[in-house]
Amino acid sequence: MKAILANLAYYLKRIVMHKEFQVADSRVTLRDIAREVGVHPSTISRALNPATREMVTAEIAERTLAAAERLGYRPNTFAQSLKTNRSYTVGVLVPDLTNPVFPPIIKGIDRTLEEAGYTVVVANSDNQPDREQMCLERMQERRVDGLILATARLEDPTIERCLREKLPFVLVNRTTAKNDIPSVVADETAGIKMLVQHLTDLGHRRIAMVSGPHHSSTGLWRFEAYVSALRDHGLEFAPELATQSDTFTEEDGQLAAARLLQSGHDFTAIIAGNDMIALGCLSALKNAGLKCPDDISLAGFNDMRFIDRIDPPLTTIRIPLEEMGSYAARMLLGDLNDDPSSPQTIRIVPRLMVRSSTGPAK
Amino acid sequence: MKAILANLAYYLKRIVMHKEFQVADSRVTLRDIAREVGVHPSTISRALNPATREMVTAEIAERTLAAAERLGYRPNTFAQSLKTNRSYTVGVLVPDLTNPVFPPIIKGIDRTLEEAGYTVVVANSDNQPDREQMCLERMQERRVDGLILATARLEDPTIERCLREKLPFVLVNRTTAKNDIPSVVADETAGIKMLVQHLTDLGHRRIAMVSGPHHSSTGLWRFEAYVSALRDHGLEFAPELATQSDTFTEEDGQLAAARLLQSGHDFTAIIAGNDMIALGCLSALKNAGLKCPDDISLAGFNDMRFIDRIDPPLTTIRIPLEEMGSYAARMLLGDLNDDPSSPQTIRIVPRLMVRSSTGPAK
DNA sequence: AAATTTTCTGCAAACGATTGCAAAAACTAT
DNA sequence: ATAGTTTTTGCAATCGTTTGCAGAAAATTT
Numbered sequence: 001m002k003a004i005l006a007n008l009a010y011y012l013k014r015i016v017m018h019k020e021f022q023v024a025d026s027r028v029t030l031r032d033i034a035r036e037v038g039v040h041p042s043t044i045s046r047a048l049n050p051a052t053r054e055m056v057t058a059e060i061a062e063r064t065l066a067a068a069e070r071l072g073y074r075p076n077t078f079a080q081s082l083k084t085n086r087s088y089t090v091g092v093l094v095p096d097l098t099n100p101v102f103p104p105i106i107k108g109i110d111r112t113l114e115e116a117g118y119t120v121v122v123a124n125s126d127n128q129p130d131r132e133q134m135c136l137e138r139m140q141e142r143r144v145d146g147l148i149l150a151t152a153r154l155e156d157p158t159i160e161r162c163l164r165e166k167l168p169f170v171l172v173n174r175t176t177a178k179n180d181i182p183s184v185v186a187d188e189t190a191g192i193k194m195l196v197q198h199l200t201d202l203g204h205r206r207i208a209m210v211s212g213p214h215h216s217s218t219g220l221w222r223f224e225a226y227v228s229a230l231r232d233h234g235l236e237f238a239p240e241l242a243t244q245s246d247t248f249t250e251e252d253g254q255l256a257a258a259r260l261l262q263s264g265h266d267f268t269a270i271i272a273g274n275d276m277i278a279l280g281c282l283s284a285l286k287n288a289g290l291k292c293p294d295d296i297s298l299a300g301f302n303d304m305r306f307i308d309r310i311d312p313p314l315t316t317i318r319i320p321l322e323e324m325g326s327y328a329a330r331m332l333l334g335d336l337n338d339d340p341s342s343p344q345t346i347r348i349v350p351r352l353m354v355r356s357s358t359g360p361a362k
Numbered sequence: 363m364k365a366i367l368a369n370l371a372y373y374l375k376r377i378v379m380h381k382e383f384q385v386a387d388s389r390v391t392l393r394d395i396a397r398e399v400g401v402h403p404s405t406i407s408r409a410l411n412p413a414t415r416e417m418v419t420a421e422i423a424e425r426t427l428a429a430a431e432r433l434g435y436r437p438n439t440f441a442q443s444l445k446t447n448r449s450y451t452v453g454v455l456v457p458d459l460t461n462p463v464f465p466p467i468i469k470g471i472d473r474t475l476e477e478a479g480y481t482v483v484v485a486n487s488d489n490q491p492d493r494e495q496m497c498l499e500r501m502q503e504r505r506v507d508g509l510i511l512a513t514a515r516l517e518d519p520t521i522e523r524c525l526r527e528k529l530p531f532v533l534v535n536r537t538t539a540k541n542d543i544p545s546v547v548a549d550e551t552a553g554i555k556m557l558v559q560h561l562t563d564l565g566h567r568r569i570a571m572v573s574g575p576h577h578s579s580t581g582l583w584r585f586e587a588y589v590s591a592l593r594d595h596g597l598e599f600a601p602e603l604a605t606q607s608d609t610f611t612e613e614d615g616q617l618a619a620a621r622l623l624q625s626g627h628d629f630t631a632i633i634a635g636n637d638m639i640a641l642g643c644l645s646a647l648k649n650a651g652l653k654c655p656d657d658i659s660l661a662g663f664n665d666m667r668f669i670d671r672i673d674p675p676l677t678t679i680r681i682p683l684e685e686m687g688s689y690a691a692r693m694l695l696g697d698l699n700d701d702p703s704s705p706q707t708i709r710i711v712p713r714l715m716v717r718s719s720t721g722p723a724k
Numbered sequence: 725a726a727a728t729t730t731t732c733t734g735c736a737a738a739c740g741a742t743t744g745c746a747a748a749a750a751c752t753a754t
Numbered sequence: 755a756t757a758g759t760t761t762t763t764g765c766a767a768t769c770g771t772t773t774g775c776a777g778a779a780a781a782t783t784t
Contacts, residue, residue, distance in 0.1 A: 029770060040734045045772060052773090056732070077504060078449070079770035082440040082739050097469055098667065103460040107486060119504060122484055124469060141436060142481060279671060305460065309641060311673030391740060402764045407742060414743090418762070441740035444769050 028073040036067040044068075048075070081143070089119050090332065091139035093158075094150045095127045099248070099276065100304040101321060102150060105172060108325025109148055116333055118145070125151050127247055132158050140167075146332050152176050152183075153215045172328040175217045180343050184328040185217065186301075187347040191317035192225035193232070194352040195271050195299045198315070200233045203361040204269040204297065208241040210256045210281055212248045212273035219244070222273055222301065240265045245277050253280025261288045268296060268361040275300035275307045275316055278357075282310070293359035303353050313355035324348055390435040398429040406430075410437070443505070451481050452694065453501035455520075456512045457489045461610070461638065462666040463683060464512060467534060470687025471510055478695055480507070487513050489609055494520050502529075508694050514538050514545075515577045534690040537579045537707065546690040547579065548663075549709040553679035554587035555594070556714040557633050557661045560677070562595045565723035566631040566659065570603040572618045572643055574610045574635035581606070584635055584663065602627045607639050615642025623650045630658060630723040637662035637669045640676055640719075655721035665715050675717035686710055 030041040030048075037044065039060060046052040047064035056064075067073075081087050090113050094102045110120045121144065123135035132151055136158055139147065147169035152159060154177040162169045171183040199207050209226045212219030223244075227237045240263060245256040253276060260270075261284060272278035278300030285292050292298050292312060300307065303318035327346050392403040392410075399406065401422060408414040409426035418426075429435075443449050452475050456464040472482045483506065485497035494513055498520055501509065508530040514521060516539040524531045533545040561569050571588045574581030585606075589599045602625060607618040615638060622632075623646060634640035640662030647654050654660050654674055662669065665680035689708050 027770095031770080041770085042735080042772075043733060045770095046733090049772090060732090074503060076444065076770050078440045078444040079739090080772080082438065082444055082741090082770085083772045085739080087440070098462070098465040100460070100462065100667075103465060107459055110486060114500075119483060119500065121481060124472060138476075138481065142439060279668075282671075305462070306641075306668045306672065309644075309672040310668065311671070311675075313673075389740095392742095393740080403740090404742075404765080405763060407740095408763090411742090422762090438740050441769090442742075444740085444771090445742045447769080 028071045029076070030073075032071055033064060033067045033073055036071070037063050039064075048073075085143075087143045087145055088117055089121055089142060089144045090146050090148060090329075091136075091142070091144040092120055092122045092148045092150070093125060093132065093135055093139075094122065095125055095248075097122065097124045100306070101173070101274075101302055104305075104321035105150065105325035105328075108322035108327075109172075109329045110325075111322075112326045112329035113333075116329075129157070133161075136161065140165075146170075148172055148328050148332060150174065152217065154217060154220060155215065168332065170328045170332045172324060173218065175345065182331050182343040182345070184324055184331060184346045184348065186317075186319045186324070186350055188218065188221040189225040189228070190347075191301060191319075191350040191352075192222050192271065193229045194317060194350070195301075195315075196226065196229035196233060198352060198354065199269045199271070199297065199299065199358065200235070202269075202297065202358060205235060205361065206238070206241065206267040207235070207269045207271060208260055208265075208267040209243070209271045210253060210260065210273060210277055211242065211244050212277060213246055214244060216248075218248070218301075219273055226271060238265075241267050245273060245280070248274050248276050250276055250280040250283065253277030254283045255280070257281040257284035258287065261285070261290070269358070270296060270298050272298065272300045275302045275304045275314060278307075278314055278316070279310070293357055295362065297358040297361070299358055308353075308355060312357045315355045315358040316353050318351045318353045319348055390433045391438070392435075394433055395426060395429045395435055398433065399425045401426075410435075447505075449505045449507055450479055451483055451504060451506045452508050452510060452691075453498075453504070453506040454482055454484045454510045454512070455487060455494065455497055455501075456484065457487050457610075459484065459486045462668070463535070463636075463664055466667075466683035467512060467687035467690075470684035470689075471534075471691045472687075473684075474688045474691035475695075478691075491519070495523075498523065508532075510534055510690050510694060512536065514579065516579060516582060517577065530694065532690045532694045534686060535580065544693050544706060546686055546693060546708045546710065548679075548681045548686070548712055550580065550583040551587040551590070552709075553663060553681075553712040553714075554584050554633065555591045556679060556712070557663075557677075558588065558591035558595060560714060560716065561631045561633070561659065561661065561720065562597070564631075564659065564720060567597060567723065568600070568603065568629040569597070569631045569633060570622055570627075570629040571605070571633045572615060572622065572635060572639055573604065573606050574639060575608055576606060578610075580610070580663075581635055588633060600627075603629050607635060607642070610636050610638050612638055612642040612645070615639030616645045617642070619643040619646035620649070623647070623652070631720070632658060632660050634660065634662045637664045637666045637676060637678055640669075640678070641672070644672070655719055657724065659720040659723070661720055670715075670717060674719045677717045677720040678715050680713045680715045681710055 030044045033044045034041040043056055043060060044064055047056045047061045048068060053061050092106060092109055106122055113120055125132040125135055147167060149169055149171050150173045152171045152174040156176055159176050171181055173185060175183040175185050209223060211223040214220040230237050243256045243260045245252045257280060270281050272281050278298055281298055282292060285296055290296055300314050300316040303316045307314045307316055392406045395406045396403040405418055405422060406426055409418045409423045410430060415423050454468060454471055468484055475482055485501060487494040487497055510532050512535045514533045514536040518538055521538050533543055535547060537545040537547050571585060573585040576582040592599050605618045605622045607614040619642060632643050634643050640660055643660055644654060647658055652658050662676050662678040665678045669676045669678055
């Protein structure tokens, strides 16, 4: 008796490390249904799974489905996943959930994967590479069946890791320097060409660019397209008119635009690497006492929500973001691959949205 | 031999129903570590779990942790969850992920729950009640340990269901008519009082309201606060100056404001039920050839992202949305309850943000 | 009717982790 | 050295589902 009390006291010292709340408990199992229907649980399992339902008689299938409904049976997904080694979960990694570009992409992904029986888990890296690694680790702990990454850099350790560990993944919005990675991106080149065309049509000959960071495809490739499109219009690329924002945020965009304005170089228009950078450019213009588009025209990229409501409504390149997400999900599911051994890139065709942030050159 | 071939042919008829892609397979188990360390797997389990680590010697714990790291061990969460009946997942249900109010709330929730060892799964109901039920069902299939609902109506079948099934949940942003539901909401009354005070200080005596739908607390309670605050200022509530938007969207807000303008009743200011409705009111004012704030002043609620960038920058009530999310998560974890049997409501103190959409009454 | 073939069903093992309990080992008191 | 107490560890069962295989039952062929 004394040993029993001592043992109890010993184990009561255990400390619960996780903060935990009371969990609802509903436990109808295959066994319960089997008792009702009068067959073995393995037969119930086969009857409930559409893929194996033909292996049981129609009568047993019918009675099984009725009993399952009556008893409120809900499969235990832990047990299923333990046996099948599949979670039917897909991880989506975004750099910043509060950036309006990403919610519609996620929505498109979610819609498509939901139809295929998957659940989406979203993680937010806050544009921090070490946080990115942590997010990936957490997702692997959850045994996600695949990944959709909106965080890609041209050189990206996360992608290297996914390749090394043979994790199925697709890139969305940004891609990587490697050519053989499945991706769904905007046609950056076509988009920037439209902007340069639009601005030269307005008479602009000195067109600056505040690009995104060149470690990302959305940064570097849009910049390269700008250089190329200038040449297409017989304009010479002027390096002093190009500057780089450290991130795709208003704050860093404002800093980069301020540097450009302080350099004293002459230009009549700015192409911003994306709409967030464009907002930063607007702030920098205002701080410098310049009016848009009277003094400097401004164009962005993405046509993110509300960009048509700012002052002035922004000329930008529209990307159908939900569709982009949907394509990425379908690519992950293998829908879009004629040849699964040959990864592909889908480039979404953009549209030019002309609003009042661009006007004739002074 | 013929029976074997017949059996094979029979089973080859099975059809895979889910679209599936190749899943990565990494299988280091407790057994592998046990072999390395030379103890039983149950001892490894105890050594790896901080809550039970004191039940093994320091030497075995040390060698276990080293072997786990060297072998790249990752617990099988399916097996853990099957045994413990816990998923360490929390479901968050929002009406519209692309509404800028929700991403920061989700961010706050995610940050807090992540620290407590939980993963967040977000579902999007698209403001459709039947989709809401489907989302809830999906989350229950995943055996979420708890829920945070941003979708509450004053009378809400989803909440009834959660209560009936004893699912742990917390409401965020909106609450329900029941008094004893754990919720984290803005102090609607204080916020609307500030707006009415601000507008009467500007000389407005005819203040209209385009509220949100009265089936939600954010709709009805903000409206009731408006009525009450008018009285506080010796102004009589004029029913013809109040209209209701069917949803918290630009489109429905615009329709409601247009009805108000077409009614021909005289007013000099509008309080919108939230910032999205305010954007709709702006469109309606523009269509009616009215200028804001020269002809009609306008105020919103939430201070959602970019609302300070529109034309004109909106006067509104700021709610710290990430904090709101964080409070909700902590409430679910039981952090904020002195008395767990007595559910509470946290009302977040708002701030008035005066911008150029409000000016002196004409 | 008997033999053969096809369909259906139960058995048993597996998936990987946790945990109550009892036995073994280690430590302390006499 | 022996007895008593405490700590540590292994055993075995469990969680709920899936699935290969073999035997049983049903259907078809001879």
